[in-house]
Amino acid sequence: PDLKQGSIIIQEMGTAGFRDQRIDATLVGVHNSYFKLTHQSLLNGRLFGSFDQGTSQKVCVIERCDKGQAFFGVHKRIGETITLQGQPFTIIGEIEHRDSQFVYSEFSIYVPLSSYRYIKTTTGFRQALFSAYSLHQIPKLINQLKLLLRNNFSMSDGEFTVQSLSQFLESAQAIVSKVTAIIGGIAGISLLVGGIGIMNIMLVSVTERTREIG
Numbered sequence: 001p002d003l004k005q006g007s008i009i010i011q012e013m014g015t016a017g018f019r020d021q022r023i024d025a026t027l028v029g030v031h032n033s034y035f036k037l038t039h040q041s042l043l044n045g046r047l048f049g050s051f052d053q054g055t056s057q058k059v060c061v062i063e064r065c066d067k068g069q070a071f072f073g074v075h076k077r078i079g080e081t082i083t084l085q086g087q088p089f090t091i092i093g094e095i096e097h098r099d100s101q102f103v104y105s106e107f108s109i110y111v112p113l114s115s116y117r118y119i120k121t122t123t124g125f126r127q128a129l130f131s132a133y134s135l136h137q138i139p140k141l142i143n144q145l146k147l148l149l150r151n152n153f154s155m156s157d158g159e160f161t162v163q164s165l166s167q168f169l170e171s172a173q174a175i176v177s178k179v180t181a182i183i184g185g186i187a188g189i190s191l192l193v194g195g196i197g198i199m200n201i202m203l204v205s206v207t208e209r210t211r212e213i214g
Contacts, residue, residue: 062093
């Protein structure tokens with residue numbers, strides 16, 4: 001098989017509660033392989049595993065960030081119970097917070113994909129992340145995933161996008177290049193307008209001086 005590991009990613013904004021406090025957070029449902037795929041560092045506790053996933057345990061992994069620090073204050077995190085959309089979940093781990101192209105949030109809380117049904121009624125997903133055993137297998141894996149989406153989810157090519165990380169970076173670079181070109185064009189127009197303004201001032205000055213002399 002070309003697929004090494006993968007994870008569906010479901011995320012929505014929700015409310016987390018701890019003692020008498022409430023905070024808005026991104027609630028993310030993922031497979032336990034997600035953390036290996038994204039190489040996020042475990043800072044404390046543990047990540048949820050196959051048992052948690054298979055038995056839909058109400059456990060969660062939180063991010064360590066400024067917003068989270070303000071939310072928990074001096075209280076310990078590991079082993080504490082928080083509510084996600086009113087449902088009790090036990091914090092089992094803490095990971096580093098970092099910007100990601102897959103999850104966008106100031107403060108994210110991760111739960112097993114199978115446990116996401118406790119806090120949200122969402123059944124569909126917008127993103128999925130996969131890895132192949134080797135680089136040369138990636139094109140074949142992309143074709144297999146496209147075929148899977150067409151046949152199993154009855155989706156047409158215009159309804160989904162399957163990209164490798166290199167393709168994603170190329171797309172991002174193309175966007176950056178376009179934005180740079182636009183900014184450069186705006187700067188060029190500003191210089192042109194500024195040049196015309198200076199020329200007009202010089203022309204007026206010379207004309208007035210000529211009139212005084214004449």
